[in-house]
Amino acid sequence: EVQLVESGGGLVQPGGSLGLSCAASGFIFSSSVMSWARQAPGKGLEWVSSIYSDGSTYYANSMKGRFTISRDNAKNTVYLQMNSLKPEDTAVYYCAIGPPNIALLRRPMGQGTQVTVSS
Numbered sequence: 001e002v003q004l005v006e007s008g009g010g011l012v013q014p015g016g017s018l019g020l021s022c023a024a025s026g027f028i029f030s031s032s033v034m035s036w037a038r039q040a041p042g043k044g045l046e047w048v049s050s051i052y053s054d055g056s057t058y059y060a061n062s063m064k065g066r067f068t069i070s071r072d073n074a075k076n077t078v079y080l081q082m083n084s085l086k087p088e089d090t091a092v093y094y095c096a097i098g099p100p101n102i103a104l105l106r107r108p109m110g111q112g113t114q115v116t117v118s119s
Contacts, residue, residue, distance in 0.1 A: 002026040002106075004095045009113030012085055020080040020113060022095030030073040033099050036080045037109065038091035048093070049080060050100040058100045085117045 008020040020036070035050040049069040050058045057069050068081040078095060092112040098105035 004110035006110045006113040017083045029076040034078040040091040047102045
């Protein structure tokens with residue numbers, strides 16, 4: 001059974017940083033494309049970032065230069081480091097298997113972790 005468990009969300013002030021983790025199991029993590037997506041209040045699901053098995057990374061335009069995705073295949077874990085956070089980054093962040101295309105991300109995703117950016 002595929003399991004994706006996100007952690008690391010919380011409340012942070014604008015301009016602050018937060019690191020998310022996603023522990024994966026039940027599939028061959030090392031050869032899988034892993035992604036992060038998010039859903040802000042009242043909005044649809046938005047693709048955030050992806051990392052391929054060879055380490056190549058992709059980011060949505062609004063996250064470039066602020067977010068960094070990484071993976072540790074030995075730990076079956078994917079990370080999302082978020083810097084220079086803005087109130088509009090407030091959302092539930094989900095870990096998912098799949099390429100940089102919201103329609104192609106495998107469902108179900110993880111349970112999500114809430115990130116709130118507010119002063």
